[in-house]
Amino acid sequence: MERSARLLGFLTTVDHKRIAARYIVTALLLMFLAGMLALDMRWQLSVPENTRMTPQLFNESFSLHGSTMLFLVSVPLMEAMAFWLVPLMLGARNMAFPRLGAFSFWLYFGGVLTLWVAHAIDITPDLGWFEYPPLSGPAYSRGTAPTSGPR
Secondary structure, three states: OHHHHHHHHHHHOOOHHHHHHHHHHHHHHHHHHHHHHHHHHHHHHOOOOOOOOOHHHHHHHHHHHHHHHHHHHHHHHHHHHHHHHHHHHHOOOOOOOHHHHHHHHHHHHHHHHHHHHHHHOOOOOOOOOOOOOOOOOOOOOOOOOOOOOOO
16 A cells, blocks of 8 residues: 555655656666667658658657657656755745646646557557648648648
């Protein structure tokens, strides 16, 4: 019972160091997953006429890798550093609005699940990591890219 109570306490705490630890652990796990995607894409490109991945799957993997590394690894790691260090540098006991800080992690985790579950059930967007128009429009992306109207 004590072990489950400790786990529940870790998941529901508003302590800035534990929130930062959650961000760091999640971001490192995502860095590993995105790294595996990068290796898979490099494997596809290692041999001419390789059939490891379809062009659609390659585009989806590229989009997922880039979005994960930029928005789900790099930015949250910097946020974790801020969560950990700012109260210590200020001499405060915790961040301002600690419940909001804890809630922000769960919103981040929900975004992680949304993106990676979409990949698991094969509806990953294939817009590229930048997702800039016009290259993300229907004329250039025929897969699961969002459209501005009927095709």
